[in-house]
Amino acid sequence: MAKITSVRGFRDILPDETPKWQRVEEKIREIFFNFGIQEIRTPVLEKTELFKRGIGEATDIVEKEMYTFLDRGNEYLTMRPEATASVIRAYIEHHIYEKDPVAKLFTIGPMFRRERPQKGRFRQFHQINVEFLGQEDPRIDAELMSMLMYLLSEVGLAKLKLEINSLGCDKCRPAFREKVTGFLKNREEDLCEDCRRRLVTNPLRIFDCKNESCQEIISGAPVILDFICVECKQHFEKVKEHLGILHIPFIINTKMVRGLDYYTRTAFEITTQSLGAQNAVTGGGRYDGLVQMLGGPNISGIGFAIGFDRLISMIPDADGQDAKRPNIFIAALGDKAQSFAFSLCNTLRLAGIRAEMDFSNRSLKSQMKRSNKLNCSHTLIIGEKEMEKGAAQLRNMGDGTQESVDINDSDSIVEQFTVKPVTVNREP
RNA sequence: GUGGGUGUAGCUCAGUUGGUUAGAGUGCCUGGUUGUGGCCCAGGAGGUGGGGGGUUCAAGUCCCCUCAUUCACCCCA
Numbered sequence: 331m332a333k334i335t336s337v338r339g340f341r342d343i344l345p346d347e348t349p350k351w352q353r354v355e356e357k358i359r360e361i362f363f364n365f366g367i368q369e370i371r372t373p374v375l376e377k378t379e380l381f382k383r384g385i386g387e388a389t390d391i392v393e394k395e396m397y398t399f400l401d402r403g404n405e406y407l408t409m410r411p412e413a414t415a416s417v418i419r420a421y422i423e424h425h426i427y428e429k430d431p432v433a434k435l436f437t438i439g440p441m442f443r444r445e446r447p448q449k450g451r452f453r454q455f456h457q458i459n460v461e462f463l464g465q466e467d468p469r470i471d472a473e474l475m476s477m478l479m480y481l482l483s484e485v486g487l488a489k490l491k492l493e494i495n496s497l498g499c500d501k502c503r504p505a506f507r508e509k510v511t512g513f514l515k516n517r518e519e520d521l522c523e524d525c526r527r528r529l530v531t532n533p534l535r536i537f538d539c540k541n542e543s544c545q546e547i548i549s550g551a552p553v554i555l556d557f558i559c560v561e562c563k564q565h566f567e568k569v570k571e572h573l574g575i576l577h578i579p580f581i582i583n584t585k586m587v588r589g590l591d592y593y594t595r596t597a598f599e600i601t602t603q604s605l606g607a608q609n610a611v612t613g614g615g616r617y618d619g620l621v622q623m624l625g626g627p628n629i630s631g632i633g634f635a636i637g638f639d640r641l642i643s644m645i646p647d648a649d650g651q652d653a654k655r656p657n658i659f660i661a662a663l664g665d666k667a668q669s670f671a672f673s674l675c676n677t678l679r680l681a682g683i684r685a686e687m688d689f690s691n692r693s694l695k696s697q698m699k700r701s702n703k704l705n706c707s708h709t710l711i712i713g714e715k716e717m718e719k720g721a722a723q724l725r726n727m728g729d730g731t732q733e734s735v736d737i738n739d740s741d742s743i744v745e746q747f748t749v750k751p752v753t754v755n756r757e758p
Numbered sequence: 759g760u761g762g763g764u765g766u767a768g769c770u771c772a773g774u775u776g777g778u779u780a781g782a783g784u785g786c787c788u789g790g791u792u793g794u795g796g797c798c799c800a801g802g803a804g805g806u807g808g809g810g811g812g813u814u815c816a817a818g819u820c821c822c823c824u825c826a827u828u829c830a831c832c833c834c835a
Contacts, residue, residue, distance in 0.1 A: 637835030
């Protein structure tokens with residue numbers, strides 16, 4: 331029979347890697363807890379319309395990267411390419427703003443975009459999203475970014491670069507957009523092929539172009555910060571001020587624009603070296619018009635997304651951080667001992683002890699080897715002799731010492747391996 | 759969607775200008791003690807050379823097609 335392989339761009343995360351994912355996720359949840367951010371879980375499948383309206387019809391994501399299909403009910407559905415639109419949809423649908431004027435939400439899960447896979451880019455990838463809703467105060471922008479920087483350093487990333495910019499609002503951005511378009515129209519012939527196309531579809535993206543000649547042209551282009559309105563300007567000033575208060579280093583990148591249409595005012599991106607071309611670990615920004623655009627009240631919001639896969643690939647391996655719990659391997663020799671061990675193994679597990687055994691009834695040497703390989707702290711040896719005497723040999727795999735234990739007194743074995751519970755006082 | 763690289767054992771990879779039984783390390787199994795792991799030693803299993811076609815007396819090696827993968831562009835987290 332021919333092998334069935336996974337779908338292109340969809341990968342398996344194997345047992346070797348999952349402890350790292352768990353460790354990082356645990357750390358992140360802990361930080362979110364301290365910052366008062368609650369988890370929300372939304373479906374992977376949404377109506378296509380949600381993303382068309384939320385992300386923007388003319389964006390690359392919507393135009394050519396979404397997994398969209400006509401459902402049996404004659405309705406277009408899409409595997410979510412990002413999470414913000416879904417979270418806002420749920421926020422509106424369940425009237426979360428009625429319960430509390432401010433909502434701090436996070437979600438973790440797979441997203442889907444049909445791009446050509448490469449380093450740090452998969453068709454199913456994972457994001458950690460945070461959305462702060464109902465807060466227009468620039469301090470929340472600073473709070474969000476400082477938390478993000480803290481979070482990334484806590485999970486082990488170094489040499490992070492925070493870049494910020496303001497994209498203005500729907501009052502001032504259109505004017506700037508026109509200004510830029512006008513400026514670039516005059517130099518259209520010198521732009522690269524892609525940028526000539528962008529001039530029509532999304533002129534602001536030309537700022538991002540890596541082509542040298544385009545960069546040269548754009549360096550003389552109007553700067554958005556000179557065009558944003560007084561309110562946006564003040565907001566941006568306050569954001570910078572409060573990042574300073576929290577001692578968060580940042581650089582202003584007036585050329586940074588975002589790829590999704592819903593962003594307004596504050597936009598930011600954090601990059602590192604070690605990722606190859608996909609150097610963006612995380613990015614985000616303010617989206618004050620999005621809630622309304624999706625049929626809700628006029629509520630402001632700001633959020634970010636971390637590329638979980640990229641994050642994981644940059645974090646050094648645990649190296650013993652996944653602490654070995656006391657555990658035991660039962661080496662049973664002979665049929666009688668094997669069936670006794672089968673039952674004992676279960677008893678130990680039910681008592682909360684990680685226990686393993688080998689059903690093969692192989693030589694003691696082989697079973698010892700396996701115990702060693704599994705990194706067991708102890709091996710309980712039960713053979714014919716032990717079955718007769720009712721006393722097995724408990725070998726410490728660290729120092730090689732052995733002691734005799736009563737095999738019918740499983741309670742005392744359990745006691746030896748039980749970790750003393752640590753009491754945690756957590757405010758309700 | 760565009761361009762380049764790479765597909766040889768479970769894994770990481772060698773393999774000279776085409777040449778006879780395709781190798782190493784690691785992992786796996788067994789043995790070196792009547793029933794004691796790690797280190798060491800010995801032996802063993804494991805390969806349709808990604809797939810298909812072609813050139814040739816002869817192809818893992820050269821050519822074409824195809825698939826997969828990877829890096830970059832694009833785009834983004």
